[in-house]
Amino acid sequence: MTRFDENSIPIEPITENTDSALLRSWKNGDEKAFDMIYTRHFIRLVNLAYKKTGNMEASQELVQDVFLSLYRQLSRLPEQTVLENYLFIATRNRIYNYHRHQLLQLKKEALLRDNYTPSSGASPDRLELKELESLLRDKIQQLPDQCRKVFLLSREEQLSNKEVAERLHISVNTVEQHMRKALRILRASFNDELSLMLLLLLLKHSSF
Structure with missing residues (x-):
């Protein structure tokens, strides 16, 4: 047995x-x-x-x-x-x-090509990311009040345009207008394509 x-x-x-x-x-x-x-x-x-x-x-x-x-x-x-x-x-x-690593690597290589050496002990990628995050926070806070509310509900809380409209009691068309205005203002604050790409990633994953 x-x-x-x-x-x-x-x-x-x-x-x-x-x-x-x-x-x-x-x-x-x-x-x-x-x-x-x-x-x-x-x-x-x-x-x-x-x-x-x-x-x-x-x-x-x-x-x-x-x-x-x-x-x-x-x-x-x-x-x-x-x-x-x-x-x-x-x-x-x-x-x-993956995208964040790729973008930061490109930024680092660009800085090295330009012989840029940070005055602090921070590495180029950390310095650039910190500067971008700080600039992003400042520019979002400077958006017009309703424009800022729409933008944060869309990007931070990941609400659809319809959900944002219902939350703020405005039309979907008004939401779309505020989003276009917010993105136009924010993009104007970044003077190169790599910074803009990194901005779009930060908008999805940063909290304010």
């Missing part, structure tokens, strides 16, 4: 293939469930990253990193986690970090 090990927990076979069922099976020790999650979402996430980066190798590395992070966080991952949303947000954040 086979001796029963009371410390071992038998792994139930996967009977459902929804993300939530696979997550439960994976948390119960079934590594095949993770493989199924990986196979289901990997190509879609790589395609998403490629559309935003234009670099297939970098996109694959970004998504591999997403799944590595998911694997490491299994024990802390609630069973009610919506994997599709989790993976999308994680991929989006890594795409942002």
Whole structure:
């Protein structure tokens, strides 16, 4: 007779293939469930990253990193986690970090080409980012009152134009006019294309 090990927990076979069922099976020790999650979402996430980066190798590395992070966080991952949303947000954040790194590297190279040496001990990329963030905050605060409210609701709270209109009790057309005005004013504060690109990233991910 086979001796029963009371410390071992038998792994139930996967009977459902929804993300939530696979997550439960994976948390119960079934590594095949993770493989199924990986196979289901990997190509879609790589395609998403490629559309935003234009670099297939970098996109694959970004998504591999997403799944590595998911694997490491299994024990802390609630069973009610919506994997599709989790993976999308994680991929989006890594795409942002990729672009931020690329832009800062370009800024650093441009500074080095111009033989620019900061007077402080800060590195060129940190100095440039700090200056851009400071300028961005100042210029947003200088926007006309209603224009600033519309802009922050749209960019900081990520509301749609319709949602902003409902929040402020104005028309969608008025929201669009305020957004165009805000962007026109802010863009005028940046005198080169790289700074403008970095500004657009900061607008999405900075809080004020």
